[in-house]
Amino acid sequence: MKVTFPHMGNMYICVKALLDDLDIDYILPPFTSKKTLEIGTKHVPECACLPLKITLGNLMEAYELGADTVLMVGGCGPCRFGYYCEMHREILHDLGTNMKVITLEPPHGDVKEFLRRIKNLTNNAGIFKILHAIKNATKIAIAVDDLERLTFKIRPREVEKGAVNEIYNQFKRDVINLKGSKEIIKFIEETEKKLLQIKTDESFKPLKIGIVGEIYTTIDDYTSFSIQQRLGGMGVEVHRYVTVSNWITEHIIKQTLKLPRDLRFAKAARPYLGTMIGGHAQETVGNTILYAQDGYDGVIQIYPLTCMPEIVAESILPAVERDYDIPVLTLIIDEMTGEAGYFTRVEAFIDLLHRRREKKQVEGKYILSGN
Ligand code: SF4
Secondary structure, three states: OOEEOOOOOOHHHHHHHHHHHOOOOEOOOOOOOHHHHHHHHHHOOOOOOHHHHHHHHHHHHHHHOOOOEEEEEOOOOOOHHHHHHHHHHHHHHHOOOOOEEEEEOOOOOOHHHHHHHHHHHOOOOOHHHHHHHHHHHHHHHHHHHHHHHHHHHHHHHEOOOOHHHHHHHHHHHHHHHOOHHHHHHHHHHHHHHHHHOOOEOOOOOOEEEEEEEOHHHHHOOOOOOOHHHHHHHOOEEEEEOOOHHHHHHHHHHHHHOOOOOOOHHHHHHOOOOOOOOOOOHHHHHHHHHHHHHOOOOEEEEEEEOOOHHHHHHHHHHHHHHHHHOOOEEEEEEOOOOOHHHHHHHHHHHHHHHHHHHHHHHHOOOOOOOOO
16 A cells, blocks of 8 residues: 655645654655646646645646555535545546545544544554654644744845745755654754754844635645745745644644634634634634734735635625725635736735835834734
8 A cells, every 4th residue: 555645735744754653655746836736627627626626636646656545634614625535536536546545534522433544544553653653743743834934034034035945945855855753853953943043134124914815725835836935035024823733733633632722713703704614714804803903014815716715704804904904915826827917916015015014104103013
């Protein structure tokens, strides 16, 4: 059995650690590229969500390298993510790949069943080995997200332009050559030290932008045209609440163990969107309000064309913009999106935020929060 799984941002790092620690043979799909998107677009129905197209492309590329089993997380709730496994299974079958698709549903309280499925994958590994591997993979997911957050802080302030990208991009390339959580954790710590040694201009006060929207398009660099790196290069500090580790801890671990969740976003969103409607729509509305309350200069919402929850969130955001006096730019992505047009809009938004800040400074209203 040669397992594979689709890409989603930096998720490959913690999944790789988990599979290494459990001695599961796997094939990491090549990083997402134009070819990946072309394969997915060719075989997935036109109106399906973009992440479904890209992830199918990942699986087909891994199949060409010898993978025969797909590992996917399942989903529930009122959006199309819950159908991804079935769609993948049927399309892969129609394409004659004979790939087996194994779905790991969030356990919803039934931890025994969840562990039993993992045990089947691992040739009956001991329960302590499985729990230890899950713990280390979670630790890595958190550490990788912390590392990325550090790049968001340092990049706009770096004295030598490109210093952060050089270290961080090399980390993302080289980490695939390591084996097991121990080596990966050590490499993350070494990379963090290197980033902290970068010379920064602490007197510089960057614009601050919160990134909200559908999880895949906000965290996956290929899909978002590396918007977070590009904004950092333009002297903008970004922040994003939605991350892989947040999804693992809030949606899987805490829900399974019935631990209290961080629901500040839901409380903030309640007057506008009082219920979970699927995807991250409630987070999009709630986090936009939290960013406004924290003095951010603006918010960028990103989502794939036809994403139902984010369409609802987008229709609510003008009211949030008005009530909280925070500018919001919405970017919708599909396979036809052109990078130049996309960044023309981003640059115009940055100009607007600069002018707005200058006007507020002249009027004496601007408070340098958190800078
Ligand atoms: S959140 Fe949006 S893009 Fe993601 S599966 Fe649901 S509808 Fe599709």
